[in-house]
Each structure stands twice: as C-alpha cells, then as structure tokens.
Amino acid sequence: MKTEHVMISVCIAAALATLPSMSLATASNAALAGIDTTEAPRVTQTVDNRVVSALGNTHLSLLDKVPSAGAVADSTPMNHMQLVLQRSAKRSAALNQLIAAQHDPSSSKFHQWVTPSQFGQAFGVSNADISAVTAWLTSQGFKVNGVLPNKMQIDFSGTAGQVRQAFRTQENHYIVNHVNHIANDGDISIPSALHNVVVGVAGLNDFRPQPLHQQPQIAKFDGSTQRFKVQQSAKTANASSGPKPMVSFEGGVRGFAPYDMQTIYNTAPLYVQGLTGKGVNIAVVEDQDMDVSDWPNFVSQFGLGGYGGTFQQFQPQLSPSTGNCTDPGGNDPYSESIETVLDSEYSTAIAPGANIWVATCSDTGSNNFFGGVFTAASNLINGTSRPNIISASYGYGEGFTDAASKAAIDAMWAQADAEGISVFVSSGDSGSNPSFNGSIINGVPAIDANSFGSSVNNTAVGGSDTADVLDGNSSKYFNSTLNPVYGSAKSYVPEITWNQSCGNTRAAKDLIGGSALQFCKNAMIYDPYGYYVTSESGSGGASSVVAKPSWQRIVRGAAKDQSRDLPDVSLFAGSYGGYSWVILCTGASPCAPNFTTPVVLEGGTSLSSPMFAGIQALVDQGLSSAGGSMDQGNAAPTLYELARNEYGGPTGSAPSTLAACNADNGTKGTGKCVFHNITDGGNSTQCIELQGETTPDCYFYGTIQNFEGFYGPTQVGLTSSNATKYNSSTAAYAAKAGWSGANGLGSVNASNLLSAWKSFNGL
Structure with a gap:
C-alpha cells in the first residue's frame, strides 16, 4: 500500500507540473463573453487509496432483492467504461445561465452556440483535476483510452478484477425477468481526494434499454379492400x-x-x-x-x-x-x-x-x-x-x-x-x-x-x-x-x-x-x-431524479409536482x-409498386x-x-x-x-x-403481481388463471x-x-x- 501510495503521488505531481494552477475559460465565442468560470483545481489532497469514500447510488438498488447468480470472473474484460466527472457548483450555475440565455430572444446570447472544446474549457472539469483522476486510473492498471472534449467523461478499459480492486465492488451475475445480466453488487468507493470531481462509473452493469x-x-396488400x-x-x-x-x-x-x-x-x-x-x-x-x-x-x-x-x-x-x-x-x-x-x-x-x-x-x-x-x-x-x-x-x-x-x-x-x-x-x-x-x-x-x-x-x-x-x-x-x-x-x-x-x-x-x-x-x-x-x-411519468424546469410550469395543466x-x-x-x-x-x-x-x-x-x-x-x-439560426437547441x-x-x-x-x-x-x-x-x-395500462413480487402503483381488480401456462x-x-x-x-x-x-x-x-x-x- 505504501508503494502504491507513493506511485500515485508521483504521477499526480508530474501531471500537475505541466499544467497552470488555474483553469480559464478563454474561448472567444460570444456565448461565453462575460461568463466567468475561472476556478482553482478541486483535487487538493494527496490521492491515497487507504482513505476512500463511497459514492451513493452507484449500483442498481433493485438488485438488492435479487440473489446473485455468481461472481464475474476477474479476467472478464470491461471495455470503454466511462468515468463520469462532476463539474463544480459554479460551473453548473454558469452552464444553466447560458442555456437559459441561449433560448431567450431578448438575450444577447440568444442562439449563440458553443463548440465541444469551448464547452469543455468553460464547463468541464479542470485539466489539473482530470490529470489527477487519470493518473489514479492508470495506477490501478486501467487503460485510459481518452478524455472527451467535454471534459466530463474519461473513457477507460480494464477487467472485472481491476474494477473490484480499484472501486471496491464486485461484478456479479444476476437473472432479472429471465434475462442474464452483470452488475456491481454495491456502491463504488474511490479515494476521498477525488470525491468532489467524480460522480461514478457508467458501464458497471449491462441493463440496456430496448x-x-x-x-x-x-x-400482404389486398387491392380489393385497400387494406393489408x-x-x-x-x-x-x-x-x-x-x-x-x-x-x-x-x-x-x-x-x-x-x-x-x-x-x-x-x-x-x-x-x-x-x-x-x-x-x-x-x-x-x-x-x-x-x-x-x-x-x-x-x-x-x-x-x-x-x-x-x-x-x-x-x-x-x-x-x-x-x-x-x-x-x-x-x-x-x-x-x-x-x-x-x-x-x-x-x-x-x-x-x-x-x-x-x-x-x-x-x-x-x-x-x-x-x-x-x-x-x-x-x-x-x-x-x-x-x-x-x-x-x-x-x-x-x-x-x-x-x-x-x-x-x-x-x-x-x-x-x-x-x-x-x-x-x-x-x-x-x-x-x-x-x-x-x-x-x-x-x-x-x-x-x-x-x-x-x-x-x-x-x-x-x-x-x-x-x-x-x-x-x-x-x-x-x-x-x-x-x-x-x-x-x-x-x-x-x-x-x-x-x-x-x-x-x-x-x-x-x-x-x-x-x-x-x-x-x-x-x-x-x-x-x-x-x-x-x-x-x-x-x-x-414523473422523474424521480430530475427537478421540474421552469419552462414546464408555465402552461395550463402542468403537473403540480417538483x-x-x-x-x-x-x-x-x-x-x-x-x-x-x-x-x-x-x-x-422490400416495397414493390402497388405492394405486390x-x-x-x-x-x-x-x-x-x-x-x-x-x-x-x-x-x-x-x-x-427567414434570417434566423438553423440550430435551435x-x-x-x-x-x-x-x-x-x-x-x-x-x-x-x-x-x-x-x-x-x-x-x-x-x-x-x-x-x-x-x-x-x-x-x-x-x-394507464395493465400490470401484474407475478409470483408474489410486489408491484407498487398497481390497482388490482382480479386474478388471471394459470397465466402464460406456467405461472399459476x-x-x-x-x-x-x-x-x-x-x-x-x-x-x-x-x-x-x-x-x-x-x-x-x-x-x-x-x-x-x-x-x-x-x-x-x-x-
């Protein structure tokens, strides 16, 4: 542990030596004029793997009630995971202010759009903080594939074993709705020094949407009825x-x-x-x-x-x-x-x-x-x-x-x-x-x-x-x-x-x-x-994560929620x-003339x-x-x-x-x-309570006999x-x-x- 601690410190020191102490938004785009996003690096302590903090909600809580079907082998590749970064409160406020102005016809910033590099420079995480995070990932054996221009994501690859060691979480197999999945069994932990600049890792589970x-x-088309x-x-x-x-x-x-x-x-x-x-x-x-x-x-x-x-x-x-x-x-x-x-x-x-x-x-x-x-x-x-x-x-x-x-x-x-x-x-x-x-x-x-x-x-x-x-x-x-x-x-x-x-x-x-x-x-x-x-x-439906934007409150019928x-x-x-x-x-x-x-x-x-x-x-x-912008956001x-x-x-x-x-x-x-x-x-559609699994928000009006032939x-x-x-x-x-x-x-x-x-x- 002492050797690893020293190596991380050396990597970070070398990275910081090549960077200015302040990260400045110097883009010339009119959208950024007058917006001050200057800030000092937020990683100010030595990155020490012995001092860690858990990042909340970084595993799927629905799996807490699902038994594991076994651990994922340590050698299993985990490719192109995304370390998701956390911008500062100052830069978050500045971004929200800019986007609101970009949609306001009375603003001088109306339809003044930014490029990815300008976005990253003004609203991403500072270069010094990114270097600290990438140095830590490298020290854990991960391959850093690149930092996206938005400076909000670091693309990296490794194995399930490296994930277990670095993030202190186990990748397991789970069976949900008769489908095999892999996912981490608990919230991840990272060195406390990085806690303020990291949200978590996208890519620790494979519950992909359809x-x-x-x-x-x-x-087949029927010409006599004009129907199919x-x-x-x-x-x-x-x-x-x-x-x-x-x-x-x-x-x-x-x-x-x-x-x-x-x-x-x-x-x-x-x-x-x-x-x-x-x-x-x-x-x-x-x-x-x-x-x-x-x-x-x-x-x-x-x-x-x-x-x-x-x-x-x-x-x-x-x-x-x-x-x-x-x-x-x-x-x-x-x-x-x-x-x-x-x-x-x-x-x-x-x-x-x-x-x-x-x-x-x-x-x-x-x-x-x-x-x-x-x-x-x-x-x-x-x-x-x-x-x-x-x-x-x-x-x-x-x-x-x-x-x-x-x-x-x-x-x-x-x-x-x-x-x-x-x-x-x-x-x-x-x-x-x-x-x-x-x-x-x-x-x-x-x-x-x-x-x-x-x-x-x-x-x-x-x-x-x-x-x-x-x-x-x-x-x-x-x-x-x-x-x-x-x-x-x-x-x-x-x-x-x-x-x-x-x-x-x-x-x-x-x-x-x-x-x-x-x-x-x-x-x-x-x-x-x-x-x-x-x-x-x-x-x-209503989001349980995202707050209501101001523009969604202004119309008749708007839901009285947050x-x-x-x-x-x-x-x-x-x-x-x-x-x-x-x-x-x-x-x-393929389509044929007259749908033959x-x-x-x-x-x-x-x-x-x-x-x-x-x-x-x-x-x-x-x-x-009519003389306006082709882009509307x-x-x-x-x-x-x-x-x-x-x-x-x-x-x-x-x-x-x-x-x-x-x-x-x-x-x-x-x-x-x-x-x-x-x-x-x-x-409002139908919902079921299958094999005793509770389905909240479902008003039950009856019972189906022998559902799908084997559920009873x-x-x-x-x-x-x-x-x-x-x-x-x-x-x-x-x-x-x-x-x-x-x-x-x-x-x-x-x-x-x-x-x-x-x-x-x-x-």
Missing part, C-alpha cells in the same frame, strides 16, 4: 413477441404512408414553399445497422425522390479516437435492425429534403449503460461534424438506471443543447413505466420515467392514436382508395392517447359505454388466462387493437420521435430562410412558450383557444392552432397513483385539457408551428 417499437408485422392482411410477426433483432392483438380485423388493417403523416400534421404546405428540411442534418442514433438499400427503396416507393434528401450510415468517431465505436453489423436484409429502418425512413417521411445520418455503434464495443446508442450520440455531440437534430428511440426507466449513467445521459443532452442541437427522445411504449416494451409491468413501481428522456435538455415524444376507428367515422377523414403515393388521409384526424390495453378509456366508452375499470373486468370473462393482457401504450414530467409532445404511434400502422420498406420485405409483395407494418413511440425530428428540420430550414422551452399562448397559463381564466384547439374538434376550429390538445384517453393464478390490475383506489383522478395518466402525462402538449400543425416559432424568434 428500442421503443411495436412488434413488427409482415402483411397480416401474415405473421416479423422476425427481427430486438423485437419481443408481445401480446396478442385484442381485436381481429377480418377485412385487414390500415397501413399509413408518408403522405398520411404529412397530411395529418400539415407538413405538405411547407414543401410547396420549398421547406423540405434541405440543408438540415438529422442523426438517428442506433446500436445496429440497417440494409442501406432500404432507404432509396422507401424514397422511390412513396414519391420522395424529388426533394433531394440524402442518406449515410456510419460509425461516429472521436478525434483522437478512443476506439469506442465499432461497426455493430446488420447491413443486410436478414440481420438489420427494424428500429434503425423505422427511424431513418420516417424522419425522411416528414423532412424529405433533409440529410439523414444513421449513426451506429456496437453494444459490445463499450461497457456503458446505454451501449452503442449512448456512444453514438456522445461521439456526435463531441465530434467535429455535428448534426442539427438527434433522434433517440430507446429507453429504460429511471428505476433501472444507476446514478452515474443517469448523470452521463443528462450531461450529454445538456452539452447538445448548449451546442444548438435539438434532441428528441421517445417516451416509451409501456404506459406509465417504459421498461416493459413487449411485456407487462411487474415487480417494480408501475410509475417511472424514461431515464434517457427525462433530462431538461431534450424533448420527449409520446404516442397518440387516431380516434376515427373507435368512433366509426373513418370515411370522414380517409378516402376509400389510395392515391398514387399510397395515401388516403384527407385532413387532420382527431387523436387520443395510444393505448392498446383495456385501460383505454376511449375504447371503454365507445365499446361498452362504461369505464376502463369495468372494461377490464368484463374482459376477464372472455379472457380468463390473460392472453390479451398488455402494458402497450405511449409512456409518460419533477421533470414526460412527455412534452406526442405524434401517432399506434392504434387500439392494432388496426393502424405505418409501412416500412425493409431488406427482407409483402411489407412490414410498424409503430411505437420509436415512430413518434423521428417524425418530430423531421418536423423540427422543417422548422429549422424555415427559420434559417432543445425545442421544449419554445414549445411550452407557444403552448401557453393557446392553452393559457397555470392559473387564471382559460382562453377560448384552449377549447378551440381540442383534438376532438378535428378540422373544425383547429385549423389555426399550433397544437392539437389531446384530451381523451390515457396511458396471477393478480392483474391497472397502473394507478393509488393502489387502493382507481378512478379518473388516480389513473396513471389521464389525458386532459392543457398539458397531461398522457400526451404532453399534444400533437402539432407543422405549418402553424413554424409561423408561431418565427414570431417568437422575432423573425
């Missing part, structure tokens, strides 16, 4: 089996084309003005490739080729490279990712002139919590060529996310915001807890928020459904035959919350004339074994009973996020054409300001536009609205803020006037959004 799409369906007949579920990477559809549509199901989304959300008039997203770079971040022949096939099939959009698939690297992003593979018809296909094609569907960047990194190339998706996003944000917009269609609940990983996610999106990058994240596909896509909420609190989307520096996109099918008035909004580009929508269509469970209040009202609770109880008569039990729905609440907005994601989908062109099921061959039908909030990214691209080009603060104009503030009388902009009005009265306020439905009797319920009472006030979450936890501010009319945004920016 893409937020529905189980894709392969379907579902043949089978597509076999694809990252797709779960999911529940059985609750309703059988004998005449076939509906496949939406880009034309339909363009019509419903009113992007088509912008194309006539030359606003197609041209010149805007939209990056979709992924952990698996797609067949690169899909995108040109999609563009050709749906008549999007004349808008000049481009496509490229690549692995974003840092300079100098840390080697953290490797090609995940899948650039072929049979192992490609449906998620990647969906993201790239439907960002193009809305912004057909934009440049689509498919940025992919392998999960196996890194050991951070969000794997390749996190790596791809982080490398883009810290790179020399940065996109204007990022869409991330992945997620996991905060309850499945350790503190260091959450800190890294939030810091990444804050950096993107300060650089002017607009980030959109899918809110989730399993109601009030986004961790159960394709399965049923159980064993953990039924109310949670997507940790990837609960930052205050990104915009979370939830899921809506068109109401015409349940209302029985589809002919009012859709033509009976498809047009030359396979669309049929006539106009905006009233929307409700996307919810495929019996918790769907609109379905309950239309189908039995009763409440969702009664609808669920009735369903048990016909479904005693729970074949149709599902949590599939657009997600929303939490960052999701979602912010919503777009189409799916339909009750699985009747409406969007059409994909994949490698295994089978295609893939898809949905989920993985659709909503890239579509909103496409809308933002149209807004960006429109603002740039986080869209949410502006969206809430614009919504306040229509919905009113949190107190006082409601303006007439609150009622006029109700989505239930359809085209009548909403033509001048920026937002379609979705006030019907909700994302299982309690089933609906997600609720009160486990002993279920009504419209406790259901998690009901749609309502203004903002709601079901659909946020609702969906948008893209043309009106651009006009309002121009006015807000003074253009």
